[in-house]
Amino acid sequence: xxxxxxxxxxxxxxxxxxxxxxxxxxxxxxxxxxxxxxxxxxxxxxxxxxxxxxxxxxxxxxxxxxxxxxxxxxxxxxxxxxxxxxxxxxxxxxxxxxxxxxxxxxxxx
Amino acid sequence: xxxxxxxxxxxxxxxxxxxxxxxxxxxxxxxxxxxxxxxxxxxxxxxxxxxxxxxxxxxxxxxxxxxxxxxxxxxxxxxxxxxxxxxxxxxxxxxxxxxxxxxxxxxxxxxx
Numbered sequence: 041x042x043x044x045x046x047x048x049x050x051x052x053x054x055x056x057x058x059x060x061x062x063x064x065x066x067x068x069x070x071x072x073x074x075x076x077x078x079x080x081x082x083x084x085x086x087x088x089x090x091x092x093x094x095x096x097x098x099x100x101x102x103x104x105x106x107x108x109x110x111x112x113x114x115x116x117x118x119x120x121x122x123x124x125x126x127x128x129x130x131x132x133x134x135x136x137x138x139x140x141x142x143x144x145x146x147x148x149x
Numbered sequence: 150x151x152x153x154x155x156x157x158x159x160x161x162x163x164x165x166x167x168x169x170x171x172x173x174x175x176x177x178x179x180x181x182x183x184x185x186x187x188x189x190x191x192x193x194x195x196x197x198x199x200x201x202x203x204x205x206x207x208x209x210x211x212x213x214x215x216x217x218x219x220x221x222x223x224x225x226x227x228x229x230x231x232x233x234x235x236x237x238x239x240x241x242x243x244x245x246x247x248x249x250x251x252x253x254x255x256x257x258x259x260x261x
Contacts, residue, residue: 044191070247081237083252126191135180135199135246136207139191 043067046127046140054148059114061143063127066108070130073137074101074112077124086112086125117147152176155240155253162234162260170225170256172240180246181223185209186237186255195238198223199246227258234260 047062063072074086087094087101089110094101098117103110114121127140153174162168172181180199184192194207198217212231217223223242227234237257241250 042191073249075252081239081255081257083239083241083255085249085251088249128192130247135205136194136197137192137250139193141189141191 044140068132075126153253178242
């Protein structure tokens with residue numbers, strides 16, 4: 041079993057829909073990261089959080105430490121949100137990130 | 150503009166040849182990382198460096214080597230010992246080991 045599991049693996053939605061991507065992890069973490077990878081391959085860091093909730097524009101990230109679970113929400117989705125969204129966790133006591141397999145999101149106009 | 154660059158974007162090599170991938174950052178970050186990405190898999194850590202002249206093996210270091218002679222540069226050499234080198238390689242940097250990582254655009258290596 042992977043230390044970081046994302047669901048769904050693939051998600052297709054219509055423009056304007058509310059999107060939720062989930063991430064579960066099985067280890068103690070120092071922080072959780074949400075990343076966005078566009079078709080060209082470049083990766084952008086969206087959020088780093090260790091508790092509660094963060095919001096940036098139409099993106100919201102939440103984390104529940106007790107349940108070892110995080111969600112990434114996109115409100116009023118747009119075709120330009122189409123990308124692979126990756127969850128990664130910083131392992132407590134280790135200087136590295138462990139990555140989920142990613143969720144491929146496609147927003148159709 | 151501050152950022153992290155990788156070159157080249159696409160690289161083709163014959164089997165058995167060593168190849169070096171470039172990674173440069175002007176963000177004044179101490180920590181730098183090399184990841185490998187294969188289809189359907191999460192990023193996997195090859196090597197990382199927390200400070201100049203020091204680096205540690207990641208989860209899949211076999212067949213790879215690195216150097217960190219300058220703070221700005223962290224080149225990765227894919228040696229002929231790497232059994233399946235065709236992949237997408239991403240370099241990243243961060244202020245410190247637990248901080249947000251900034252990624253380069255990646256190099257897609259194809260070994261023919």
